[in-house]
Amino acid sequence: MGAARGGPLGRWMGHWIGHWTFRNPLLRKELRQRMRSGRTVLGLSLYLVIIGAVAFIFMYLNVQGQTLLLQPTRTAELFTFLSYLQLALISFVTPGVAAGVISGERERQTLPVLLTTPLAPASVIFTKWVTSISFLSLLIIMTLPLYSIVFLFGGVAPSQVLAVFLLQFMTLGAIAGVSIFWSTYVQRTGWSTVLSYATVALLFIGAAVTGYLLDGVAARNPDEGAWAWIGGICYAINPIYMQAALEASRGFFTPAFHNSLVESIFQTVQTHNLTGPGSWTLFVSLYIGGSVILLILCTWRLRPGSIATARRRLLRWMAR
Amino acid sequence: MIRTENLCKRYNRVEAVRDLNLDVRAGTVFGFVGENGAGKTTTMSILSTLAQPTSGRAYVGGAEVTTDPAQVRRQIGYMPDVFGVYDGLSVTEYLHFYGTVYGVSSPVIARRTAELLAMVRLGDKADAYVSALSRGMQQRLGVARCLMHDPPVLILDEPASGLDPRSRIEMREIIKGLRERGKTVLISSHILPELADMCDEIGIIAHGQLVACAAVEVVAARVNGQRQLSFELLARGRELGQVLRRDPGVSDVITAEETAVDVLYGASEEDQVRLLRDLLGAGYPIKAVHEVGASLEDLFLRLTEETPARQSDGRPA
Numbered sequence: 001m002g003a004a005r006g007g008p009l010g011r012w013m014g015h016w017i018g019h020w021t022f023r024n025p026l027l028r029k030e031l032r033q034r035m036r037s038g039r040t041v042l043g044l045s046l047y048l049v050i051i052g053a054v055a056f057i058f059m060y061l062n063v064q065g066q067t068l069l070l071q072p073t074r075t076a077e078l079f080t081f082l083s084y085l086q087l088a089l090i091s092f093v094t095p096g097v098a099a100g101v102i103s104g105e106r107e108r109q110t111l112p113v114l115l116t117t118p119l120a121p122a123s124v125i126f127t128k129w130v131t132s133i134s135f136l137s138l139l140i141i142m143t144l145p146l147y148s149i150v151f152l153f154g155g156v157a158p159s160q161v162l163a164v165f166l167l168q169f170m171t172l173g174a175i176a177g178v179s180i181f182w183s184t185y186v187q188r189t190g191w192s193t194v195l196s197y198a199t200v201a202l203l204f205i206g207a208a209v210t211g212y213l214l215d216g217v218a219a220r221n222p223d224e225g226a227w228a229w230i231g232g233i234c235y236a237i238n239p240i241y242m243q244a245a246l247e248a249s250r251g252f253f254t255p256a257f258h259n260s261l262v263e264s265i266f267q268t269v270q271t272h273n274l275t276g277p278g279s280w281t282l283f284v285s286l287y288i289g290g291s292v293i294l295l296i297l298c299t300w301r302l303r304p305g306s307i308a309t310a311r312r313r314l315l316r317w318m319a320r
Numbered sequence: 321m322i323r324t325e326n327l328c329k330r331y332n333r334v335e336a337v338r339d340l341n342l343d344v345r346a347g348t349v350f351g352f353v354g355e356n357g358a359g360k361t362t363t364m365s366i367l368s369t370l371a372q373p374t375s376g377r378a379y380v381g382g383a384e385v386t387t388d389p390a391q392v393r394r395q396i397g398y399m400p401d402v403f404g405v406y407d408g409l410s411v412t413e414y415l416h417f418y419g420t421v422y423g424v425s426s427p428v429i430a431r432r433t434a435e436l437l438a439m440v441r442l443g444d445k446a447d448a449y450v451s452a453l454s455r456g457m458q459q460r461l462g463v464a465r466c467l468m469h470d471p472p473v474l475i476l477d478e479p480a481s482g483l484d485p486r487s488r489i490e491m492r493e494i495i496k497g498l499r500e501r502g503k504t505v506l507i508s509s510h511i512l513p514e515l516a517d518m519c520d521e522i523g524i525i526a527h528g529q530l531v532a533c534a535a536v537e538v539v540a541a542r543v544n545g546q547r548q549l550s551f552e553l554l555a556r557g558r559e560l561g562q563v564l565r566r567d568p569g570v571s572d573v574i575t576a577e578e579t580a581v582d583v584l585y586g587a588s589e590e591d592q593v594r595l596l597r598d599l600l601g602a603g604y605p606i607k608a609v610h611e612v613g614a615s616l617e618d619l620f621l622r623l624t625e626e627t628p629a630r631q632s633d634g635r636p637a
Contacts, residue, residue, distance in 0.1 A: 033408045110406060
């Protein structure tokens, strides 16, 4: 361990991580700007108050003041409710935060100066992505103590909470990636925001509706399995269904759920076997791989000449 | 220090820059003059690695802008004509950010921040928020920002645009200070007399082409090659105008009134003396003759009028 840390690979890793994170001047500046404003403090406080109030009301309605009455199944229900509330928040707030990071710089006329500095476009894009997700990540992490309430009454294990959080971070990162993509390719923040929300709507609502319609087609054509298979793909790229898949695989789906919408979601999870490795491979590949590809495309767009220069260098190197 | 070779930049069918050959020596303050859309900002964008030339080459400090942009970026401080500032950062934090971006160490940043703020007369605003500064102050801070990593070359795109007279004077003094620091400065402006006062050399660009490029004195002398002569007479001014129109040294009769005649004269001073002697000998009641030296603006207007706009295929636009 010590040898690895002191070895060339360890030193290189340390340097690389430091270069992209705490020694990254743009990241420090962005975080300083974003986190020091009163609006941030107010937003965080307000969110905690709302989530706390929702959790309290939910529990109060269930136990009527007698905590001994709270069943573990109810705790799982509370956890599911809170996690969906958080997923909704991610899908609503992330485009608003991330859709203006590059177009906003362009509109404020700060981008040209930034691009004449030695900062690599990849560094600018990566930093913007990190700062976009930092606020929402902080929101999610801040709710951890609130989630710990569910541990008090049993029914949910810390590893289950962690799994849902991982899925939400992945969704957050992908939505931020999509928003930054639009922000880089579209000149105006207004349009970028609209397109970001449209993409999120397509992913959350469009995919679900398409899946539902394809399920109907598949029901009428039981011999043609392709419809059901495509429908399964539509559900597998939808964080709502994949979060349900995660919770179903952990045994959260209990008779306690009386809501028909939630029931239909869990039903779909079971019908299409979304808890299986195939769905998860698709989801993780799309959300992580897609984010990486979009961020690379943003880097290209930010400094069009950089690709031409790289190609010229490569050709010169090959000629040598 | 700054050199371009047949630099061209084309946007669809319009040539923003056409065969631009520029050579700015180290330590020179070079004024880049041109109308809106003449190609100044495009040229500066190429030199700042923000845009790629369609053809031709551009070098800054020996580094080529397309093949070695990282090296170019380290050597330049670029200030665009319109630039924004970051909200929520103080003046010191703003300069510190750009210092760290260029890899300047913290002690050097602290020392340079104090020095530069004193130079741009913002020493008392070190803790003020950048967004709260006036436009003139932000422009001065922009110059300080350009100097944070002590680059040998500064590219300033209309640094005095939109400033009030006092701020313009302050900006002019700052740029004169840059010359004393030995910086190579490429500066564009519409305010020609100010450029003449600040610059060692000027280049006039029209429709993407460099139509004149020389030391300020040489350009002024070139202007004086075509000088305006104003005749004051008691009478017979219109008749004199007809006579002067036939003189080979007179390129244009601007006005010909009964008591005042203005002409554009391009012949030698000896020819001018001979002409005056002939006119007096012919009995014209000339009271006085004034020679009006053409200004830099006159040259600018004349040269930019002479150069037609062209499309990428070379046809007039």
